[in-house]
Amino acid sequence: MENTERNLYIVVASVLFALAAAGIITDGLSETIKGLMTLQIKGARLIQDFTVVGVGAALLNAALVATIGLVLVFFSSVSLSGPTIAAIFTMAGFGLFGKTVLNCLPIIGGVWIAARIARKKLGSYSLIALFGTALGPLVTYIMFELGISLAVSIPLGILTGVAVGFILPAVAGSMLGLHQGYNLYNVGFTCGFIGLFFSSLLKGANKMAPLEIVWNLQPHPTLIFLIPIICAGFILAALLFEGAHKTKDIIVAFLSLQKLSGRLPTDFVDNSSAAGTLLNMGLLGFASWGYVALVGAPFNGPVLGGIFTVIGFGAFGKTLRNSWPIVAGAVLATWVFGKQFSAPGPILAALFCTTLAPVAGQFGIIAGLVAGFIHLFMVETTAAWHGGLDLYNNGFAGGLTATLIVAVLQWYNTNRPKEDFDR
Numbered sequence: 001m002e003n004t005e006r007n008l009y010i011v012v013a014s015v016l017f018a019l020a021a022a023g024i025i026t027d028g029l030s031e032t033i034k035g036l037m038t039l040q041i042k043g044a045r046l047i048q049d050f051t052v053v054g055v056g057a058a059l060l061n062a063a064l065v066a067t068i069g070l071v072l073v074f075f076s077s078v079s080l081s082g083p084t085i086a087a088i089f090t091m092a093g094f095g096l097f098g099k100t101v102l103n104c105l106p107i108i109g110g111v112w113i114a115a116r117i118a119r120k121k122l123g124s125y126s127l128i129a130l131f132g133t134a135l136g137p138l139v140t141y142i143m144f145e146l147g148i149s150l151a152v153s154i155p156l157g158i159l160t161g162v163a164v165g166f167i168l169p170a171v172a173g174s175m176l177g178l179h180q181g182y183n184l185y186n187v188g189f190t191c192g193f194i195g196l197f198f199s200s201l202l203k204g205a206n207k208m209a210p211l212e213i214v215w216n217l218q219p220h221p222t223l224i225f226l227i228p229i230i231c232a233g234f235i236l237a238a239l240l241f242e243g244a245h246k247t248k249d250i251i252v253a254f255l256s257l258q259k260l261s262g263r264l265p266t267d268f269v270d271n272s273s274a275a276g277t278l279l280n281m282g283l284l285g286f287a288s289w290g291y292v293a294l295v296g297a298p299f300n301g302p303v304l305g306g307i308f309t310v311i312g313f314g315a316f317g318k319t320l321r322n323s324w325p326i327v328a329g330a331v332l333a334t335w336v337f338g339k340q341f342s343a344p345g346p347i348l349a350a351l352f353c354t355t356l357a358p359v360a361g362q363f364g365i366i367a368g369l370v371a372g373f374i375h376l377f378m379v380e381t382t383a384a385w386h387g388g389l390d391l392y393n394n395g396f397a398g399g400l401t402a403t404l405i406v407a408v409l410q411w412y413n414t415n416r417p418k419e420d421f422d423r
Contacts, residue, residue: 011234015089016063019092023055023059027056039061044100044103045098045389049216051216051301055223059222061096064101065091070088085315090312098305102139107162108133109162110162110168113162134191139161140157141202142160143156164194172190175189183401184357186264187392188393188396189395194390195396215300218298223299227304231283238279238282250273250279253279257276261362262357264317266358280315280319281315284319292351297341302344307351325367327354329369332372337376337377349394
């Protein structure tokens with residue numbers, strides 16, 4: 001293992017340890033463990049804010065879910081770089097509102113079986129295994145919300161999770177071709193597609209309960225100050241990577257990232273440097289936190305989940321330059337449609353819409369504004385399609401939005417009349 005990767009492991013592990021420690025310090029060990037056990041059997045469909053059960057339980061669950069990802073990366077012989085960092089921080093974020101240790105493991109097991117049958121190492125499908133845990137709510141729903149005997153529902157939930165994981169690699173490749181890499185949450189697009197079928201099956205059997213939103217309006221101060229502390233840590237880590245005397249080199253690396261479109265797959269660690277990537281992650285986190293504070297939205301589990309996802313993809317496709325037009329488009333749509341900026345749908349859309357950052361990176365500011373604008377009303381529609389079973393609902397909506405916009409833009413660029421410069 002190279003020094004750079006070893007240092008990245010230290011940074012990521014330190015953040016996960018900080019999450020767990022913050023949770024235990026906030027609520028105490030006994031209360032945190034008790035809440036953690038409760039979360040494993042609690043409904044997980046969109047939107048279920050785990051901090052309502054307990055801040056300590058939610059943070060510890062997030063740390064444990066992300067640790068599963070970190071351990072899988074370590075033992076799968078894949079490098080800890082941009083894509084895997086994005087996956088781990090996304091898992092941490094959604095460990096605050098939907099993913100649990102219990103509902104993630106069967107899906108990862110299914111992907112492992114698919115890898116074995118394809119005669120490949122799990123490392124080949126590691127990103128699919130990690131991001132595929134977006135369908136964790138399906139596992140929890142079948143286990144604990146069908147209203148049948150646990151002796152039947154628990155094995156059935158495990159088998160369903162394994163089945164989902166098994167088909168994910170096959171479906172994910174096809175979904176990528178639709179949006180051509182302009183939707184960073186490709187597996188979220190895939191999971192929405194799969195979730196649509198399972199939701200339809202459950203509705204057909206009259207076993208799909210209506211969606212309910214659990215949203216913490218009075219978050220604990222721990223949640224408010226967690227992101228700035230972590231982002232400051234990223235910036236400090238960037239300086240430690242290169243040394244304070246090389247600050248100029250770090251800034252140059254950061255600025256080089258801003259020139260990239262971010263289209264999948266763009267590994268910022270490989271394309272620039274670990275230090276420049278960490279600076280990008282830290283600044284994206286600060287910007288996201290600042291927007292949430294500006295509009296007065298609560299720093300609860302789902303909102304922090306969105307910020308953690310933005311931070312993670314700061315290593316794999318998102319920059320300040322390609323993200324702001326998308327966010328601006330979503331904010332504009334929120335204003336045009338007369339919605340409250342701090343309401344669950346608009347605030348989460350403003351954070352997660354950055355899945356479309358490559359659209360702005362490749363096609364420019366206007367295309368980014370349009371993409372973000374469309375994304376808002378798309379994402380508020382698609383959750384009902386899959387019954388909240390796909391935690392990456394913005395990835396599902398983003399895939400549809402990117403497919404439409406990219407198809408139109410590419411057609412126009414190919415067929416627009418050429419200017420006659422001889423006139």
